[in-house]
Each structure stands twice: as structure tokens, then as C-alpha cells.
Amino acid sequence: MAIKRNNALSVTRREDFSKWYQEVITEAELAENSSIRGCMVIKPYGFAIWENMQNILDNKFKELGHHNCYFPLFIPINLFEKEAEHIAGFAKEMAIVTHHRLEQKDGKLVPAASLEVPLAIRPTSELIIGESMANWMKSYRDLPILINQWCNVVRWEMRTRMFLRTTEFLWQEGHTAHETKKEAEYETKTMHEVYRWFIQDILKMHAIPGKKPEHEKFPGAIDTFTIESMMQDGKSLQAATSHYLGQNFAKAVNMQFQARDGSLQFAHTTSWGISTRIVGGLIMSHSDDDGLNLPSSIAPYHIVIIPLFKGEKTQQEILEYCKKIKTSLPKNIRAFIDIKDVPPQDKKWAYIKKGVPFVCEIGSKEVIENTIFFTKRLSNLERFNLKLEEFITSIDELLEQHNKILEERVLQTYKEKSITASSFEELKEFFVEHDFGFVTANWAGSKNNLELLDNLSVTIRCIPLLQNNSPGNCILTGEKTTMEAIFAKSY
Amino acid sequence: MAIKRNNALSVTRREDFSKWYQEVITEAELAENSSIRGCMVIKPYGFAIWENMQNILDNKFKELGHHNCYFPLFIPINLFEKEAEHIAGFAKEMAIVTHHRLEQKDGKLVPAASLEVPLAIRPTSELIIGESMANWMKSYRDLPILINQWCNVVRWEMRTRMFLRTTEFLWQEGHTAHETKKEAEYETKTMHEVYRWFIQDILKMHAIPGKKPEHEKFPGAIDTFTIESMMQDGKSLQAATSHYLGQNFAKAVNMQFQARDGSLQFAHTTSWGISTRIVGGLIMSHSDDDGLNLPSSIAPYHIVIIPLFKGEKTQQEILEYCKKIKTSLPKNIRAFIDIKDVPPQDKKWAYIKKGVPFVCEIGSKEVIENTIFFTKRLSNLERFNLKLEEFITSIDELLEQHNKILEERVLQTYKEKSITASSFEELKEFFVEHDFGFVTANWAGSKNNLELLDNLSVTIRCIPLLQNNSPGNCILTGEKTTMEAIFAKSY
Secondary structure, eight states: OOOOOOOSSSSOTTTOHHHHHHHHHHHTTOEEEOSSTTOEEEOHHHHHHHHHHHHHHHHHHHHTTOEEOBOOSEEEGGGGGGOHHHHHHHGGGOOEEEEEEEEEETTEEEEEEEEEEEEEEOSOOHHHHHHHHHHHOSBGGGOOEEEEEEEEEEOOOSSOBTTTBOSEEEEEEEEEEESSHHHHHHHHHHHHHHHHIIIIIISOOOOEEEEOOGGGSOTTOSEEEEEEEEOTTSOEEEEEEEEEEETHHHHHTTOEEEOTTSOEEEOEEEEEEEETHHHHHHHHHHOBTTBOOOOTTTOSOSEEEEEOOOSSSOHHHHHHHHHHHHHHSOTTOOEEEOOOSSOHHHHHHHHHHTTOSEEEEEOHHHHHHTEEEEEETTTTTOEEEEEHHHHHHHHHHHHHHHHHHHHHHHHHHHHHTEEEOSSHHHHHHHHHHHSOOEEEEEOOOOSTTTHHHHTTTOEEEEEESSOOOOOEEOTTTOOEEOOEEEEEOBO | OOOOOOOSSSSOTTTOHHHHHHHHHHHTTOEEEOSSTTOEEEOHHHHHHHHHHHHHHHHHHHHTTOEEOBOOSEEEGGGGGGOHHHHHHHGGGOOEEEEEEEEEETTEEEEEEEEEEEEEEOSOOHHHHHHHHHHHOSBGGGOOEEEEEEEEEEOOOSSOBTTTBOSEEEEEEEEEEESSHHHHHHHHHHHHHHHHIIIIIISOOOOEEEEOOGGGSOTTOSEEEEEEEEOTTSOEEEEEEEEEEETHHHHHTTOEEEOTTSOEEEOEEEEEEEETHHHHHHHHHHOBTTBOOOOTTTOSOSEEEEEOOOSSSOHHHHHHHHHHHHHHSOTTOOEEEOOOSSOHHHHHHHHHHTTOSEEEEEOHHHHHHTEEEEEETTTTTOEEEEEHHHHHHHHHHHHHHHHHHHHHHHHHHHHHTEEEESSHHHHHHHHHHHSOOEEEEEOOOOSTTTHHHHTTTOEEEEEESSOOOOOEEOTTTOOEEOOEEEEEOBO
């Protein structure tokens, strides 16, 4: 039976999406602001989610032949002079180290010992990694070089928001060098598909894989591929990108190798990354007015067991039964017994807000009847009673159902908040009326009349890989084209 | 049969330990210097070793109830004003961010947009983590708080050396807060023992667990516990430390909680860490004149299989047999078949220099006879021939023997390079004669006459946990004492 009840959070998505987002994060204890402008603290529960994501991606990267490395945090600022587009894209947002000592002066600490060449904190590592790769390759036999690093990067953002846009963030950056254009393009697309798989199949988020228009590419890239994901408010999140860099960066750092014909050639490089931003996307995709929701792939706990010490059974008997439940579960199930000295109802709501799929409450009744009493996070918090044995044998299926609901919700949101438009007027009307959503429309690919979109705060998110090839007129220029693009507001 | 042969490296430990150390690193492809002063690039093979170390430690930390988090890279410099000893210890070596933009000026990039409060790059995170913890605790029910982070830190070292002392390094830093002094001291000692276990039992390195003398403590700590490890040249490496911080840092950041009696109390905190420095220690403990050696616990590969395409069997038949070997091995064995287009002899020597315990060469003969021909890295590179089945069933034992040899060598080095001294003259004579080694001697614990040691470049490494309680006179002051300390040169 469905129970009419108050929401666990004080604000709903409908009332104030942005405030709701903050409350989900606070109540699930994912992260908090630090005393340093734009930098957040990722708390244990938030970090456990990121760690689970890391494990899944890291295994996949390794399976595909990539090796992890570590490159310096610092980049001498004169190295940026080598790639004009790249520096133009990043110069405005770099933290710069100019000194290497602190000294007491008039009772206050001040920077001392200035550096000859100031150092930027990496905003991304194409140049510094490229410098090393250039030393690692002599002939085509040394290629491909396939590496990745998990690290922190800094981009001095003016407006920050937890997970989505922070001054410092964590990410992985893959960097590869290849003998031929074809191989590098193949790598770019392979990693693009890995991200599609991760975001859609593993995280159960909405995903449109596509190519960025020229004016939205990574600074210095030939092609940028993106996963655009619709959030519940109908805005788009650029969730991961994969870049084909051509020979641009190879030329900047003189990355050459002896080709099969004996000639000296510049390598073709790629880079690709996904960051803690995806945690923000996950929150905005699945959470509801009771807090966070998580797909089973990355949920720190699938099941939390809360002992209720009351009734005819002793504390010890109840605890024994809780342990029996935990040890009876299949090995792939992450279960946790919470014995903290906190009222059981408080615990239960804390775990609901943390998005634990199944919160079990175990008291004397359950011990006697050999049952499990549990709340399903995704069925309007309905509570169920199952024989222990039945619960154990059906847990995988229960989690499947849980994931299925997440998938369906995301699909439903996309259906409700996306249209196809055949003219700019139609697109404009949609955004003026709704302030959200994805519009698919013909676009011929030029830079002309993009300012029409600026006025609506809408951008071209991507040219989807999956094209309908339906002929029409570009909604911005009127040119005939079969190409379609996705137009949306974005994070 | 032992083969008389040249060493794989161009320089021996005896000839030039420091040059030899560099060559082990270069030839095993562990790391290289970057273009940034004092910062190194950790290459795939070196990083794989670090990752294996991380996994073992991370599991142990979690087993003991710690949770991973992530805290900002930046620390506002005025936060350091709160802990006088701490800043005195770190001020001279901190990288300071003063600007957050680059601008073109006369064709050159220069820092622009200066920060109101400059930011230090974390040299360690007691203060910034303490600030958060202070917000997380209201009452004793919220304690203990047990957290850890894996991250990069920066200490602007003047003289750097790969792994051992680099401007930026990777580490884990555990930070915990407790209700009572007793609990915090217990945590400090527990983590100290975890490091002892890791260094001695897992890495098979030499380890003396002990307490740092007053003048060698972590800046701001009450007690610092250390693992001192003798390297092959007889010098000591401080391999990991665990600090009891008392209420010093709690007071600096106002970390208070409501105690059981209702009063407001400052928490007792600890911190403990181990860094990529341990990779340097591992190299100096086990490597020989043929290059690196690794205990099986963290070796990226236990076995490398090199196919030799010659003789009556086809390439495919030989490869099939190599795959059969790999898939027949127990799941815990990390095996790799190297099919790169490189002469087999070059491959073999590359893996010997990388410290792979068993390098197998598989050609037609082995396929026909169903055998394995392999080189034991630790038996003077002797080569053995075993029936495949026998190799498979004895591989765990072979690795045990391999580890045993590492252990015995380390023990032997310690025996050869350590003495007990009953007077300062005796200690002096030893260091003047040998320039290396550990001296155990009575020491009463005061700061008096420490300058006698300075002249010898010797320091008191630790007061070992294991004390013989033999009465004697302090070799520095002549006071009667039963306390013993370890005196040595160090990295």
C-alpha cells in the first residue's frame, strides 16, 4: 500500500531545483564547501561513490590496454606559449605558483622566494604529458602509447557549484599517441563509446553521444566527441569528452617518430576525460524529493540493516540474525549493519536520503518469523515483508528492478522534455515557454547566426552520432541540410 | 649451474650506490625526471608498483574502519598562523599560488589577477582537514572520525632525488579524531603497526619500529612513531610515520565536542602517512647489480612468458602453448605474454632489470616436451626446466622461495652493517671507518651534546619499541639509563 507522507527533503525539485540539488548533497553527506573559494570537501559517502566509479572505469581502461602513470601537477607557463588555441582556452582560469616559501613579516605570513618561471597548476595535461611521450617514442614500434592518470586539476572558475563546477576537481585524463590518423580517430571513438557505456549502461543516466560543433571543441583539438546527458530539469550536462587532437600537440612538443618508410613523422594524439562533475550529473539524473538515488553499480551499500532492539528477543539474538542476513547474501551484494547509538527512525531516514536501495529494519518479529522487513527506496518508500530465504534468492532481481526504474524514469523525462523543431521560431517558442528541454533540429554546421541562440541562452550541444538523415532547412541559416543537432540550455 | 657473466647494469652498488640507484630506476622504466625542477614522471611500470601498494594499504585501512575522502589542494596561508610549530616546520618549503590568470604582455605570458589571500599548496593537511572535522563533531557520539586521503602534496625541497625526495609526491594521509587521549594513542600505535606489517611482512624490507626523539618529531605533534629501514648501503630511510597530535591541532581549529559529562572538550587527533618515497626504499632494499627485485605482493608481473618463434612448431602452436601456461596458472598469479616485435634476448634482459621473478622462454622444444624453461631472478639468473604441470603446482612455493631470499638478504645486510656501541668513541670509530650502518647505544633522551652527532652526519633515528633494557651510560651525556636508541646516517 502506498503511504501518503511528507518528503524527506525540505524543498522539492519543482519548487527550486538548484536549492533541492544542494539539499540532496547535504542530506546524503556527499560533500560540503570548504573555506577555500570554489573548492569542496568530498565526504566519505560521496567519495565512496567516486571510488566505485573509478574502479569500473579503471578496469575498462586497463582491459583496453591503457596504463596508469603520474605526471607533475605543475606546468611552466612558457610551455603554454607553444599551443596558441590551447592557451587562449585556458589562460583566464589558471592558478599560478609564483613563490616557494613563506616568511614572517610584521607578524604576518607572506610569500617569499619568487620563481624564475612561474608554474601553472595543471588545468589539463596535454602539453606536459606530450613532452614525456615525445621522449618515449623513437620508432613506430613504440606506438601506440596508451596512458591514463587519475589526478586533481584546477580551473579558476568564477561561478562554482558543488561537483558541477569547482575550482579544483578530480578526474582521469587519458592520453594516447598513434602512428596514423586512422588509429587515433579509432581510439577517440572507442573511448567515446566507453563513456557512453559507462554513463548510460552503468550509471543509468540519459546519454546522447555526439560530436561537438567547431566552436565548442576542446582548445587545440581537431574533433571533440561528447556525451550530452539530460538532467531532470531538462538542461544538458556535458558528461565526458574524447578529443582527436590531430598532430597539433605533437607539433607543439616535437613528438616525432621514425615511420615504417624511414621518414620522421609527427604522432597523432588523443585525450579523453571524465571528472567528479559526473557525480553532480548522477545526482541531477536520479535523485527525487526524498534525496539521492543510486544505480546498484556504484551504490556504496545495496542494503543497510538496522537492528531494532525491542520485543522478546535479546540484543544479541537480534544482532546474530542481522549478521546471518549479511553473510547469507551473495558476495556481490554490499550490505552494512548499522549499530550506531542513534534512534532507528533517524537512521532509516538518513539512509533513504543517501539512496540506499533497500533499508531493512530487523527486530524480534523478524527473528522469530525468519523474515526481512524492508523499505524499497524506489517504490514510493513502500515497505515489504519477505521470508529471509526468498529475499536472499531474489536480491539480484530486486536490484535489477531498482535499476530498471531508474532507467525508465530517465527515459520518461527525456520523452517529456524533448521535441523536434523544423524552424527557429518553433525552437524559440519552446524555450520561451518551457525554459528547459532538448530540441532536435536541422543545422548546417556554419557559425552563422549563432547569436540567435545566445539570446535564448541556448547552445548547440552536439551533432548526435545517431542521425535520422531527414532533409530540411538549417534553422539558423535556411541552408538545405540533412544534418541534425541537439539544442539545449546547459550546465 | 651458475653462469659467470656480466651484470645487466653498467654500474654496481659497490662502485657508486647513487649512480646505481638511478640506473635501476631508468632501466626498469620506473620513473624519469620532468622538465619541472624536482618533479618526476612516474612511468607505467613504476606506477603499477605504487598501485599495488595502494590496494594493499587501502584495504587494510578500510578493514580498520577508515573512510576515504578528498580535501582541497589549497590552504589559505593565514590558516598556518594558527599552529606555530607546524608553520615553523613547513614555511620554508611551500609552493604559493598568488595569481589566478595568465595574460599576454609583450608577447610573453605573465601572471595576472592576484589573490587577496595567497594559497599554499598542501604540504600536509592537518589544518584543512581539522577545519572540516571541527564541523563534523557535535558530541562524543560522532567520534571517532577515521578518515584517509590519497593525494599529491608539495614540499619545495632544495635537493631532490627520484622517489626519495621530490618537490611533488603522492601519499596517503590518515587523519583521525578521538574522544580520549587513550583512544588516540591506541590509533597512533595501531597505524604504526600497520606500517610495520606493510614494510616488513608485505614488502620484505628491513624495519625497526620506534619512536622519534623530541627534536625529530613532526612539527606540532606530541609523539611521532617511525619505521626506520636499513637500505643496502647501511643508511636509514624513514619509511612511514604515525603521529599522536594531542589537542594541539584541535585547539588551532577549535575542534570541540560535547563530552559524556556534558562539558565541551577538544578532540585528540592523530595523523599518519606513507608516500611514494617507499618505492625508493623498496629499490634500495632489494635491487642488485642486475636491476630491480620485487616481492611477489606488489610485483606487477610474477611471470613473463616470452615466445621464441623458431624450430619445428608454428608461431600459432607456440602462442597457443604460451596461453595454455597463462590460463593454467592459479588466479593469484600475474602472468603476461610479451608478443612485441622485439628480439627475445632484449625482452628477457628488460624483464630481468624490471625484477620479474620468473622469466619464461617458450619455443618449439617446450611445446613438444610440455615443459617450461625459465630464469629465476633471484638465483643468480640460473635457468631451470620443469614439466608444465610441476611448474603450475609449485608456482606458489617458487614465489615463497623468492620472497624468502629477499627477506634473508635484507636480514644479512642488517647483520653485517649494525653494531652495538657502549661509548661515543666506539660509535665515532664505526662511522669514521665505515661511513654506514646502524649503531644501537644507550641514550638518555636529552638534547645535550647532539652536536657531537652533527659532525659525523649521524642522527638518532628512533628509540626502538623493542628495548633490551640493558643499563648503561648515555653515550652523549654519560647519564645512567637503560634506554637504547638507533644512530645512523639517513636519506
